[in-house]
Amino acid sequence: xxxxxxxxxxxxxxxxGVAGVLLRRNAIIIFMCxxxxxxxxxxxxxxxxxxxxxxxxxIVFFVMAVAAAEAAVGLAIIISIYRFKETxxxxxxxxxxx
Amino acid sequence: MTLPLFWVFxxxxxxxxxxxxxxRSPVASALWLIQTMFSLAGIYVLLDAQFIAVxxxxxxxxxxxxxFLFVIMLLNLGRTKTTDMxxxxxxxxxxxxxxxxxxxxxxxxxxxxxxxxxxxxxxxxTMTDEMGAVGMIAEPLFRGYIVPFEITSVLLLAAVVGAVxxxxxxx
Numbered sequence: 001x002x003x004x005x006x007x008x009x010x011x012x013x014x015x016x017g018v019a020g021v022l023l024r025r026n027a028i029i030i031f032m033c034x035x036x037x038x039x040x041x042x043x044x045x046x047x048x049x050x051x052x053x054x055x056x057x058x059i060v061f062f063v064m065a066v067a068a069a070e071a072a073v074g075l076a077i078i079i080s081i082y083r084f085k086e087t088x089x090x091x092x093x094x095x096x097x098x
Numbered sequence: 099m100t101l102p103l104f105w106v107f108x109x110x111x112x113x114x115x116x117x118x119x120x121x122r123s124p125v126a127s128a129l130w131l132i133q134t135m136f137s138l139a140g141i142y143v144l145l146d147a148q149f150i151a152v153x154x155x156x157x158x159x160x161x162x163x164x165x166f167l168f169v170i171m172l173l174n175l176g177r178t179k180t181t182d183m184x185x186x187x188x189x190x191x192x193x194x195x196x197x198x199x200x201x202x203x204x205x206x207x208x209x210x211x212x213x214x215x216x217x218x219x220x221x222x223x224t225m226t227d228e229m230g231a232v233g234m235i236a237e238p239l240f241r242g243y244i245v246p247f248e249i250t251s252v253l254l255l256a257a258v259v260g261a262v263x264x265x266x267x268x269x
Contacts, residue, residue, distance in 0.1 A: 001219070002104055002145060004207045009108040009141070011203030013115050013134070015196045020119030022192035025182040028124050028170060032131050035162065036115055039138055042154075044206070046147045051216050054225065057235045058243050060150050064157050065250045069257030071162045075169045076264035082173050083267075089182055 006047030013040035027078050027088040031071075038067050104144050111137040122181050124170045128163060135159040146222040148231040 013036060020033030042060045049056025082088055114133040121127045135158045142151035170176060183189065210216075225234050239247060 007206040012112050015200040016115040019192045019196040029127050046145050050145045050222050054234045058239050072257050072261040076261040079265045
């Protein structure tokens, strides 16, 4: 069965996504790393669905719909920040910093 | 046969995920992420999820990544001179945290679903043969999960309106 190997790949991809969010300062790349994490979670849902029934596929379907909505809204926010600040580097976006 | 094929796709996915978080240019990052998504679609086929594999390529690698590339193009971020990596202390911190997290999640490798929930081996493959790849998902989606499905449409509508309002210069 492929459950164990799938969960290993999923774990590594998720950690890569977390590392990307921590390492990068470009807002768009951080956003792509969030997508990477969502993909890693989808992979473990599919791996479990192979043994527990097709409900896992339905959940993945919903995750994809939420990811699409999130990408649209998030990128719109990045565009409006860029209009205001002329940069997407998170170091320069510190309006809420005390 | 499936296991070597799985590791080919899994290796490509991990390698391109690593390239995605280390490339300097956002365009290169996005292309490596698309590569990861394609190999994940391959893994989905090996895990008897053909419909999800198709949706992965169409929606994720197609639609969502096109929005990303479109925004990168719109903001003209393609050529970056300086790297946007955090400094050495941040790199070490995230290396330690990432390694810890990988180790913690590796415990999942030992996970075996409880006997009474587990389907007999090959059930999903026979279900796909009997009901078709789409029918297998449509059955629970339109019976058990019909309310979340309808709520998803409201969510997408809200996202469309929100994206237009946020990105528009003057309303």
